[in-house]
Amino acid sequence: MVKNNHQEDANSLRNHVKVSEITSHDRRSNLTPTKRTIATPSKFNSQIALSPSLLESRIASPRKHKLGISSPKKTPAKKRIAPSAAKPSLVDPDFNPLEETQRILRLRISQVNKPPVISGYEKERKQLYDLMKRTATTGESNSLLLIGPRGCGKSMLIQRVVEDLHSDVAVKENVQLVQLTGLLQTDDKLALREITRQLKLENTVGDRVFRSFAETLQFLIEALKKGDQASKPIVFILDEFDLFAQHKNQTLLYNLFDVSQSAQTPICVIGVTCRLDVVELLEKRVKSRFSHRQLYLFNKLTLSQYRDLCRSYLTLCSDFPDQDFADTWNKNIQCLLGEVSVKDILERQFSLTNDVRGLITLLTYPICQVNAAHPRVTAADVVTSFKLISTDTKSAMLHGVSTLELCLIIAMKHLTDIYDGEPFNFEMVYSEYQKFAQRRSGMQVYEKPVVMKAYEHLQTLELIKSHAGGGGAQVQKEYKLMSLLVHPSQILDAIQKYPGCPTEIKQWASQSIC
Numbered sequence: 001m002v003k004n005n006h007q008e009d010a011n012s013l014r015n016h017v018k019v020s021e022i023t024s025h026d027r028r029s030n031l032t033p034t035k036r037t038i039a040t041p042s043k044f045n046s047q048i049a050l051s052p053s054l055l056e057s058r059i060a061s062p063r064k065h066k067l068g069i070s071s072p073k074k075t076p077a078k079k080r081i082a083p084s085a086a087k088p089s090l091v092d093p094d095f096n097p098l099e100e101t102q103r104i105l106r107l108r109i110s111q112v113n114k115p116p117v118i119s120g121y122e123k124e125r126k127q128l129y130d131l132m133k134r135t136a137t138t139g140e141s142n143s144l145l146l147i148g149p150r151g152c153g154k155s156m157l158i159q160r161v162v163e164d165l166h167s168d169v170a171v172k173e174n175v176q177l178v179q180l181t182g183l184l185q186t187d188d189k190l191a192l193r194e195i196t197r198q199l200k201l202e203n204t205v206g207d208r209v210f211r212s213f214a215e216t217l218q219f220l221i222e223a224l225k226k227g228d229q230a231s232k233p234i235v236f237i238l239d240e241f242d243l244f245a246q247h248k249n250q251t252l253l254y255n256l257f258d259v260s261q262s263a264q265t266p267i268c269v270i271g272v273t274c275r276l277d278v279v280e281l282l283e284k285r286v287k288s289r290f291s292h293r294q295l296y297l298f299n300k301l302t303l304s305q306y307r308d309l310c311r312s313y314l315t316l317c318s319d320f321p322d323q324d325f326a327d328t329w330n331k332n333i334q335c336l337l338g339e340v341s342v343k344d345i346l347e348r349q350f351s352l353t354n355d356v357r358g359l360i361t362l363l364t365y366p367i368c369q370v371n372a373a374h375p376r377v378t379a380a381d382v383v384t385s386f387k388l389i390s391t392d393t394k395s396a397m398l399h400g401v402s403t404l405e406l407c408l409i410i411a412m413k414h415l416t417d418i419y420d421g422e423p424f425n426f427e428m429v430y431s432e433y434q435k436f437a438q439r440r441s442g443m444q445v446y447e448k449p450v451v452m453k454a455y456e457h458l459q460t461l462e463l464i465k466s467h468a469g470g471g472g473a474q475v476q477k478e479y480k481l482m483s484l485l486v487h488p489s490q491i492l493d494a495i496q497k498y499p500g501c502p503t504e505i506k507q508w509a510s511q512s513i514c
């Protein structure tokens with residue numbers, strides 16, 4: 001929800017210059033729409049009518065503008081220019097395109113709900129927009145649940161729709177937005193305090209004492225009445241909606257849905273959750289007041305959409321201040337995404353999960369590597385990043401076990417191969433280990449209790465686990481059925497990297513595995 005400061009500056013400036021009249025509703029003083037007049041461009045400079053973007057670029061780089069408006073103040077050396085705020089011809093000499101690129105890319109991966117482009121969800125976006133707009137413009141009360149798995153883009157979609165609503169001045173002026181999250185507002189008292197804060201009604205409430213939750217909510221809503229006595233619509237967005245259902249008596253939900261059912265105050269309640277059974281969590285009286293409108297989101301990204309998203313995260317926009325730099329950068333990114341290794345990694349990451357969060361995690365390392373000494377993203381960065389995020393913890397754990405434990409793991413694998421995945425017990429593993437150790441004259445053969453200790457350690461490391469139905473506490477530990485939790489490829493991988501692994505063990509492992 002936090003807007004980019006630069007964009008905000010630019011937007012407020014643009015509004016300042018462009019808009020000669022604005023209408024506003026003063027909600028608390030119950031005023032009818034008023035008119036205000038703001039200076040037109042000609043008041044800034046009578047000779048030249050300035051376009052907003054030109055003016056913005058001047059503000060961003062007052063020392064270098066070419067149209068002769070002098071500024072008494074110097075810009076700080078490190079002042080950055082908002083991407084959309086300047087034209088290439090007016091680039092500040094202090095402007096460092098690489099630093100700006102670094103800033104833009106880092107911002108993209110850190111602003112979770114603001115992807116450069118939204119892939120899909122056009123229909124859902126329109127549906128949500130229409131619903132909220134109807135509340136804002138026609139005063140229609142609504143309630144809806146937005147349901148989808150984690151990371152499918154529910155919050156992103158809501159945020160984009162709210163931005164769309166805010167871009168419509170008539171709607172923006174006419175509606176109040178209240179956003180709550182079940183993770184923070186853990187009870188109804190906290191939720192009410194947050195509602196009061198977001199509606200900026202702390203002073204109106206003052207020291208008043210209310211008898212019930214419903215009375216407080218009604219007072220808050222009444223306080224938002226406009227001059228013409230029509231209530232100002234409120235859109236409530238309840239993130240992690242299922243957690244609100246755990247509040248005592250579900251008072252908040254009951255009251256919100258109750259208001260949304262009554263004809264007097266227009267409110268729109270949107271619950272966001274990843275629980276499919278969320279309606280079942282509602283009490284009967286709450287459920288009966290809910291409209292049962294539900295919108296389901298599923299991540300249906302295809303590989304090509306996934307690649308396009310990756311490109312959009314890495315490329316610079318057409319309004320980047322230094323166009324030559326942006327063109328070169330974008331060409332490099334195009335080449336990078338065409339490289340076989342990068343294509344392969346994107347495919348592998350996609351096959352693991354088509355979640356956009358995974359893509360952002362993959363791009364974080366390469367983006368953070370960009371600096372003056374390393375001025376572009378390389379395929380090697382992407383490869384390293386993939387290695388870092390896909391580190392196999394089980395294999396990593398195998399690198400730390402003792403040679404005896406490694407031998408036992410190989411013996412277990414051998415047994416699993418022989419008995420076609422059937423579970424094994426300690427005696428079987430010990431006998432397999434003994435056969436191997438006795439065959440190799442140079443190998444030290446450990447005593448049975450020592451081997452047992454190593455076996456138990458493997459169980460503690462969760463590399464093996466007792467088999468379900470493999471006997472209870474009455475079965476002797478030597479005969480307890482166990483199964484192996486490591487894949488053959490992980491064993492092979494661990495053996496390749498195991499420091500100073502004896503050749504005999506390597507050979508034994510490859511014999512039993514292949």
Ligand SMILES: Nc1ncnc2c1ncn2[C@@H]1O[C@H](COP(=O)(O)OP(=O)(O)OP(=O)(O)O)[C@@H](O)[C@H]1O
Nearest residue numbers: 112113115118119150151152153154155156356357
């Ligand atoms: N279709 C999409 N296009 C672009 N970006 C997407 C898309 N879907 C998800 N994302 C990105 O994935 C990330 C996770 O999305 P978001 O936080 O909205 O998920 P969520 O469904 O609200 O998850 P949670 O249930 O955990 O809150 C965000 O960075 C978002 O920008």
